[in-house]
Amino acid sequence: MSDSFKALQIDKNDDGQSVNFVQLTEDDLMEGSVTVAVEHSTVNYKDGLAITGKAPIIRKFPLIPGIDFAGTVLSSNHDDIAEGDKVILNGWGVGEGHNGGYAERARVKGEWLVPLPDGMTTAQAMAIGTAGYTSMLCVMALQDQGVKPEDGEILVTGAAGGVGTVAIALLAKLGYTVVASTGRVEEEDFLKGLGASSIINREELSGPAKPLAKTRWAGAVDAVGSNTLANVLSQMNYLGVVAACGLAQGFDLPATVMPFILRGVKLIGVDSVMCPLERRKAAWQRLAQDLDMDKLAALTSHQPLDNVVAVANDLMAGKVRGRVVIDV
Ligand SMILES: NC(=O)c1ccc[n+]([C@@H]2O[C@H](COP(=O)([O-])OP(=O)(O)OC[C@H]3O[C@@H](n4cnc5c(N)ncnc54)[C@H](OP(=O)(O)O)[C@@H]3O)[C@@H](O)[C@H]2O)c1
Incomplete structure (x- = not known):
């Protein structure tokens, strides 16, 4: 299997911001103890701001945007996380100062990851998203x-x-x-x-x-x-x-x-980005228990990674209803 993977990347020069799909390798990812095969991401208001450049969300260039992802652990040096685990990431500056979820691979600190609650799929986790x-x-x-x-x-x-x-x-x-x-x-x-x-x-x-x-x-x-x-x-x-x-x-x-x-x-x-891990885990357990998954499906649509920029533009124009899952 080739170790190159597809990613959306935002770069900036004197002419302004550019947003392009690129092929990267794991060497291009930032430091972290856990590498994840991203299965799904989503588009939040903050992602819309980042991709359209309407607010200075991105603090490092070039950067893979996407403040959320869910997927399967490929490799881990973190004690609590093993290869094959299903995990969720929200916030912690990912998609702002650290490479984010609009790529087939992500590498982050293990302590940023929440285990996927039992009975929830990675697609449902991203229908929920940040x-x-x-x-x-x-x-x-x-x-x-x-x-x-x-x-x-x-x-x-x-x-x-x-x-x-x-x-x-x-x-x-x-x-x-x-x-x-x-x-x-x-x-x-x-x-x-x-x-x-x-x-x-x-x-x-x-x-x-x-x-x-x-x-x-x-x-x-x-x-x-x-x-x-x-x-x-x-x-x-x-x-x-x-x-x-x-x-x-x-x-x-x-x-x-x-x-x-x-x-x-x-x-x-209420802040989601730096919310302590224990409260995050509690929130995700509550979501698994208190959110009607049929209603979640009713407010969710799916789009391929190729369409993420169009979705971000629609979100900023107030044209997106509910939640959009990006199938990575
Ligand atoms: N604190 C945190 O950690 C955190 C986490 C996530 C999101 N947020 C913030 O929460 C807000 C909502 O995020 P989201 O992902 O739900 O975004 P979203 O899907 O774009 O929804 C925002 C909604 O706000 C309403 N709205 C937009 N412009 C408005 C205006 N000028 N006046 C009044 N209402 C307006 C619209 O609702 P209607 O079409 O129904 O009017 C729009 O659908 C954003 O500001 C986001 O940055 C904060």
């Missing part, structure tokens, strides 16, 4: 803060995107009443099929926020930031909890302290 794993971290954050189904409605913003769709499916399966905020109102049936009880137009939340508004939500998962998050905060019930993970509208937060000091509202930040 977006879905972040949704699980958000749901865990709401539960850690004691938000229960009987407390009231849970709002999910950026509902038709990767984080939003998986968050709806997870929350609905756990018995929460979920309201989906979306700009794609034509996706109402799709979002209700995932478990949303109703939808609102995201325009209701996208303008400047009042310090306080009529209370409405017991909890919220926010993938959007900016005015949207400020409006969500102003509408939280007394002691309501918001898990904030995204910036699809913007990274600013034009809000006041009023929801915090008059209603005891809690704003919990």
Whole structure:
């Protein structure tokens, strides 16, 4: 078997960024204790930013993008990981400063890898991807803060995107009443099929926020930031909890302290990239247990590695519904 493999590579020179498929060998990979035959990857918002060059995600050139992958271990010098193990990688700067998942081979630190949970395939793991794993971290954050189904409605913003769709499916399966905020109102049936009880137009939340508004939500998962998050905060019930993970509208937060000091509202930040290994493992076990795999299939489409740049462009244009698995 030839040891050369196919990879997408981003390079940069004075003319700007170039994105091309290349043939590499394992010598071209970066340091790490475990080499993986990548079976599937996916396209997250951050991958879209990296491939289109819309934000400075890539910190080293040339680099293989792709912040997620799942596959089978080819060789390992790590005590807890053996040849043949099925593994998942999310984050840790992979696809940003370390070669990523849009290649047939990847080499990373063993301590970055999570074992594939029993009963989950590598394709399902990438249908979940960083977006879905972040949704699980958000749901865990709401539960850690004691938000229960009987407390009231849970709002999910950026509902038709990767984080939003998986968050709806997870929350609905756990018995929460979920309201989906979306700009794609034509996706109402799709979002209700995932478990949303109703939808609102995201325009209701996208303008400047009042310090306080009529209370409405017991909890919220926010993938959007900016005015949207400020409006969500102003509408939280007394002691309501918001898990904030995204910036699809913007990274600013034009809000006041009023929801915090008059209603005891809690704003919990969620980061997937440097999340400690034990919490990652817990999140992946919860995904295996709490995510309806039929619903996951309904929100997932598959594309070959050759199409990854087109998918990234579509994602940035807001044309991708749910999750896309890249079959490597
Ligand atoms: N903290 C972390 O570790 C972490 C991990 C993963 C993702 N994220 C962040 O979470 C966000 C969502 O990621 P994703 O993978 O789900 O991306 P995605 O699939 O592109 O979904 C983002 C969704 O946000 C909504 N949206 C886009 N532009 C908007 C705007 N101008 N105003 C209001 N809503 C807008 C859209 O939903 P509708 O079409 O339904 O309106 C879109 O589908 C991104 O900002 C990403 O960087 C953070």
